Protein backbone atom coordinates (compact mmCIF):
# COMPACT_ATOMS: atom_id res chain seq x y z
CA UNK A 580 0.00 0.00 0.00
CA UNK A 581 2.73 2.38 1.00
CA UNK A 582 4.68 1.45 -2.12
CA UNK A 583 1.66 2.22 -4.28
CA UNK A 584 1.14 5.61 -2.66
CA UNK A 585 4.80 6.42 -3.13
CA UNK A 586 4.73 5.35 -6.77
CA UNK A 587 1.64 7.46 -7.53
CA UNK A 588 3.26 10.41 -5.88
CA UNK A 589 6.70 9.97 -7.34
CA UNK A 590 5.98 9.13 -10.97
CA UNK A 591 4.46 12.42 -12.14
CA UNK A 592 7.11 14.44 -10.36
CA UNK A 593 9.84 12.39 -12.01
CA UNK A 594 8.20 12.96 -15.39
CA UNK A 595 8.02 16.71 -14.85
CA UNK A 596 11.68 17.03 -14.03
CA UNK A 597 12.91 14.42 -16.49
CA UNK A 598 15.49 15.80 -18.94
CA UNK A 599 15.00 19.43 -18.07
CA UNK A 600 17.76 21.98 -18.55
CA UNK A 601 16.37 24.94 -16.61
CA UNK A 602 14.16 25.85 -13.70
CA UNK A 603 12.50 29.25 -13.56
CA UNK A 604 11.58 30.42 -10.10
CA UNK A 605 9.08 33.06 -9.16
CA UNK A 606 10.60 35.21 -6.39
CA UNK A 607 8.16 36.35 -3.69
CA UNK A 608 6.63 33.34 -1.92
CA UNK A 609 9.02 30.84 -3.54
CA UNK A 610 12.46 32.23 -2.66
CA UNK A 611 11.63 34.81 -0.01
CA UNK A 612 8.82 35.42 2.43
CA UNK A 613 5.96 37.15 0.69
CA UNK A 614 4.66 40.56 1.77
CA UNK A 615 1.02 40.88 2.85
CA UNK A 616 -1.58 41.30 0.12
CA UNK A 617 -1.26 44.71 -1.60
CA UNK A 618 2.10 45.21 0.14
CA UNK A 619 5.61 44.87 -1.25
CA UNK A 620 9.10 43.87 -0.20
CA UNK A 621 10.75 47.28 -0.31
CA UNK A 622 14.20 46.80 1.15
CA UNK A 623 16.92 44.23 1.73
CA UNK A 624 15.92 44.23 5.42
CA UNK A 625 12.47 42.90 4.48
CA UNK A 626 13.94 40.27 2.19
CA UNK A 627 13.82 37.00 4.16
CA UNK A 628 15.00 33.88 2.33
CA UNK A 629 12.73 30.89 3.02
CA UNK A 630 14.13 27.75 4.69
CA UNK A 631 15.82 25.27 2.34
CA UNK A 632 15.92 27.63 -0.65
CA UNK A 633 19.70 28.00 -0.83
CA UNK A 634 20.15 24.24 -0.56
CA UNK A 635 17.46 23.63 -3.20
CA UNK A 636 19.10 25.93 -5.76
CA UNK A 637 22.53 24.39 -5.15
CA UNK A 638 20.98 20.94 -5.61
CA UNK A 639 19.46 21.92 -8.97
CA UNK A 640 22.81 23.31 -10.12
CA UNK A 641 24.55 20.10 -9.05
CA UNK A 642 22.28 18.27 -11.52
CA UNK A 643 23.43 20.63 -14.27
CA UNK A 644 20.16 22.57 -14.22
CA UNK A 645 20.27 26.33 -14.81
CA UNK A 646 18.22 28.38 -12.34
CA UNK A 647 16.53 31.66 -13.25
CA UNK A 648 14.19 34.09 -11.52
CA UNK A 649 11.25 35.69 -13.31
CA UNK A 650 9.52 38.28 -11.17
CA UNK A 651 6.96 41.09 -11.38
CA UNK A 652 7.97 44.07 -9.24
CA UNK A 653 5.36 46.72 -9.84
CA UNK A 654 6.55 48.47 -6.66
CA UNK A 655 9.29 49.85 -8.95
CA UNK A 656 6.65 51.22 -11.35
CA UNK A 657 4.80 52.69 -8.37
CA UNK A 658 8.04 54.38 -7.28
CA UNK A 659 7.89 52.65 -3.90
CA UNK A 660 11.01 50.61 -4.65
CA UNK A 661 14.10 51.92 -6.39
CA UNK A 662 16.02 49.84 -8.92
CA UNK A 663 19.09 50.27 -6.69
CA UNK A 664 17.30 48.68 -3.73
CA UNK A 665 16.04 45.88 -5.98
CA UNK A 666 19.63 45.22 -7.14
CA UNK A 667 20.80 45.25 -3.52
CA UNK A 668 18.34 42.45 -2.75
CA UNK A 669 19.60 40.53 -5.80
CA UNK A 670 23.23 40.90 -4.72
CA UNK A 671 22.37 39.75 -1.21
CA UNK A 672 20.47 36.75 -2.61
CA UNK A 673 23.35 35.83 -4.93
CA UNK A 674 25.88 35.97 -2.10
CA UNK A 675 23.68 33.85 0.18
CA UNK A 676 23.08 31.26 -2.54
CA UNK A 677 26.74 31.08 -3.51
CA UNK A 678 27.59 30.27 0.11
CA UNK A 679 25.79 26.96 -0.55
CA UNK A 680 27.51 26.51 -3.92
CA UNK A 681 24.51 27.58 -6.00
CA UNK A 682 24.02 30.27 -8.62
CA UNK A 683 21.12 32.18 -10.15
CA UNK A 684 21.99 32.43 -13.84
CA UNK A 685 19.90 35.55 -14.46
CA UNK A 686 17.08 37.52 -12.84
CA UNK A 687 14.35 38.84 -15.15
CA UNK A 688 12.12 41.54 -13.70
CA UNK A 689 9.10 43.42 -15.02
CA UNK A 690 8.77 46.74 -13.15
CA UNK A 691 5.59 47.88 -14.89
CA UNK A 692 2.18 48.48 -13.40
CA UNK A 693 -0.62 46.03 -14.03
CA UNK A 694 -2.56 48.74 -15.92
CA UNK A 695 0.30 49.18 -18.40
CA UNK A 696 -0.40 45.70 -19.83
CA UNK A 697 3.28 45.06 -20.46
CA UNK A 698 3.81 41.83 -22.44
CA UNK A 699 6.64 41.00 -20.03
CA UNK A 700 4.50 41.18 -16.91
CA UNK A 701 3.11 37.84 -15.68
CA UNK A 702 0.52 36.41 -16.47
CA UNK A 703 1.96 37.22 -19.91
CA UNK A 704 5.01 35.25 -20.99
CA UNK A 705 7.40 37.89 -22.34
CA UNK A 706 10.09 37.28 -19.74
CA UNK A 707 10.03 33.52 -20.38
CA UNK A 708 10.21 34.02 -24.16
CA UNK A 709 13.19 36.35 -23.76
CA UNK A 710 14.96 33.88 -21.49
CA UNK A 711 14.35 30.98 -23.91
CA UNK A 712 15.78 33.05 -26.77
CA UNK A 713 18.78 34.26 -24.79
CA UNK A 714 19.74 30.83 -23.47
CA UNK A 715 18.53 28.77 -26.43
CA UNK A 716 16.05 26.76 -24.37
CA UNK A 717 12.88 25.00 -25.49
CA UNK A 718 9.66 25.14 -23.45
CA UNK A 719 9.74 21.40 -22.69
CA UNK A 720 13.23 21.80 -21.20
CA UNK A 721 11.93 24.20 -18.57
CA UNK A 722 10.01 23.80 -15.32
CA UNK A 723 8.46 26.94 -13.86
CA UNK A 724 8.03 26.88 -10.09
CA UNK A 725 5.65 29.51 -8.77
CA UNK A 726 3.16 30.25 -6.03
CA UNK A 727 0.43 32.02 -7.95
CA UNK A 728 -2.10 31.35 -10.67
CA UNK A 729 -0.50 34.07 -12.79
CA UNK A 730 2.79 32.13 -12.68
CA UNK A 731 0.88 29.13 -14.01
CA UNK A 732 -0.70 31.21 -16.80
CA UNK A 733 2.65 32.69 -17.80
CA UNK A 734 4.28 29.24 -17.79
CA UNK A 735 1.41 27.49 -19.61
CA UNK A 736 1.25 30.11 -22.39
CA UNK A 737 4.96 29.62 -22.99
CA UNK A 738 4.50 25.83 -23.03
CA UNK A 739 6.63 25.10 -19.94
CA UNK A 740 5.94 22.55 -17.24
CA UNK A 741 4.68 23.96 -13.95
CA UNK A 742 5.01 23.16 -10.25
CA UNK A 743 2.92 25.02 -7.68
CA UNK A 744 4.32 26.08 -4.31
CA UNK A 745 1.59 26.45 -1.67
CA UNK A 746 3.35 29.30 0.08
CA UNK A 747 1.67 30.70 3.16
CA UNK A 748 -0.06 33.86 2.06
CA UNK A 749 -3.35 35.70 2.08
CA UNK A 750 -3.75 34.68 -1.55
CA UNK A 751 -3.31 30.88 -1.28
CA UNK A 752 -7.03 30.06 -1.25
CA UNK A 753 -7.72 32.53 -4.05
CA UNK A 754 -5.03 30.87 -6.19
CA UNK A 755 -6.28 27.35 -5.47
CA UNK A 756 -9.83 28.40 -6.46
CA UNK A 757 -8.55 29.77 -9.77
CA UNK A 758 -6.92 26.41 -10.53
CA UNK A 759 -10.19 24.66 -9.66
CA UNK A 760 -12.17 26.96 -11.99
CA UNK A 761 -10.23 25.74 -15.01
CA UNK A 762 -9.86 22.16 -13.70
CA UNK A 763 -6.09 22.49 -13.53
CA UNK A 764 -4.41 20.26 -10.99
CA UNK A 765 -0.73 21.20 -10.89
CA UNK A 766 1.81 19.18 -8.96
CA UNK A 767 2.12 21.04 -5.67
CA UNK A 768 4.51 21.24 -2.74
CA UNK A 769 4.68 23.33 0.41
CA UNK A 770 8.21 24.54 -0.26
CA UNK A 771 10.79 24.82 -3.03
CA UNK A 772 13.07 22.44 -1.14
CA UNK A 773 10.38 19.73 -1.07
CA UNK A 774 9.86 20.12 -4.81
CA UNK A 775 13.55 19.92 -5.61
CA UNK A 776 14.20 17.00 -3.23
CA UNK A 777 11.96 14.84 -5.44
CA UNK A 778 14.36 15.06 -8.35
CA UNK A 779 17.55 14.46 -6.46
CA UNK A 780 17.13 10.69 -6.21
Ligand SMILES: [Mg+2]
Pocket residue numbers: 605606607608609725726727
Ligand atom coordinates in the same frame (compact mmCIF):
# COMPACT_ATOMS: atom_id res chain seq x y z
MG1 LIG B 1 4.96 34.80 -5.94
